Amino acid sequence: MSGTVPARYPVWTRGDLDGFFGLMVDNLVQVLLIVALCTTVAHIPERFIFSRMLPGVAVSLLVGNLFYGLQAHWVARRHGNLACTALPYGINTPSVIAYVIFIMGPVYRQNVELHGEEGAWRLAWQAGLLACLVSGLIEFLGAFCAERLRRVTPRAALLGVLAAVGITFIAADFAFRIYTRPLVGIVPLAFLLLAYFAYYRFPLALPGGLLAIVFGTLVAWGTTLLAEPLARLFGDAPDTLAFGSVPMSAAKLGDALRSCGWVAPVFCGAEIWEALQQRDLLVRFLT
Numbered sequence: 001m002s003g004t005v006p007a008r009y010p011v012w013t014r015g016d017l018d019g020f021f022g023l024m025v026d027n028l029v030q031v032l033l034i035v036a037l038c039t040t041v042a043h044i045p046e047r048f049i050f051s052r053m054l055p056g057v058a059v060s061l062l063v064g065n066l067f068y069g070l071q072a073h074w075v076a077r078r079h080g081n082l083a084c085t086a087l088p089y090g091i092n093t094p095s096v097i098a099y100v101i102f103i104m105g106p107v108y109r110q111n112v113e114l115h116g117e118e119g120a121w122r123l124a125w126q127a128g129l130l131a132c133l134v135s136g137l138i139e140f141l142g143a144f145c146a147e148r149l150r151r152v153t154p155r156a157a158l159l160g161v162l163a164a165v166g167i168t169f170i171a172a173d174f175a176f177r178i179y180t181r182p183l184v185g186i187v188p189l190a191f192l193l194l195a196y197f198a199y200y201r202f203p204l205a206l207p208g209g210l211l212a213i214v215f216g217t218l219v220a221w222g223t224t225l226l227a228e229p230l231a232r233l234f235g236d237a238p239d240t241l242a243f244g245s246v247p248m249s250a251a252k253l254g255d256a257l258r259s260c261g262w263v264a265p266v267f268c269g270a271e272i273w274e275a276l277q278q279r280d281l282l283v284r285f286l287t
Helices: 014-040 046-079 093-142 146-152 155-178 182-196 208-234 250-258 269-276 279-286
Strands: none
Touching: 014 046, 014 093, 014 208, 093 155, 093 269, 155 182, 182 208
């Protein structure tokens, strides 16, 4: 079939909607993880994260997924395979954890007394930029020999590493968090199990990922709104009635919506060049 051009490659199918919500939630969690780790470990201010770091993340997600979609289209036309799908593009969770905890965090702690808090977190940020640059160079060079490595490496060895990373760094922590908020966590989990493991087809062919988000949100807001009325009715404390739920706040939601706006990404070439000229930072990074 190589070289055969399919009659019509579908640009959009029913499964794409489910995949979109799955990828959206995954990347949203990674963005929240970036904010949480950078503020607590590297002590980077939130205003800097939202104005300098996350705009670049957003552009990379948009461009990366569009490019992967084009690649899927090219491969489908080349091999005549209408079922060819794109590889999802997103933030690498193990890399986020490793960069912040093992690179940016130590750089901040080693420089906070010498350069002050602001100087220390800026050095930590530059160390993170260097880590991304070096990682990108390794991936670029590895692309020229990846196919040969794939051919000589057993598939079980490759998939075993991916499975171990996925279970340890991605699935395990969030799976445990489900049971810290069972009222909100169990309902979306049930929809996901039905959709992805039982292959259950929901009415109107609605995707399981979308239903998980919608019903999880409804449960969180519902338990928050009903906590006080039920407490007055049964004479119980609102905290007890809201056990396992997530307290929602309309005021905080309004503040978040009012703070929405366009923030253009900023090229960090000058900061990377400045980091490359700092010998102490390079020595700590390489060792």
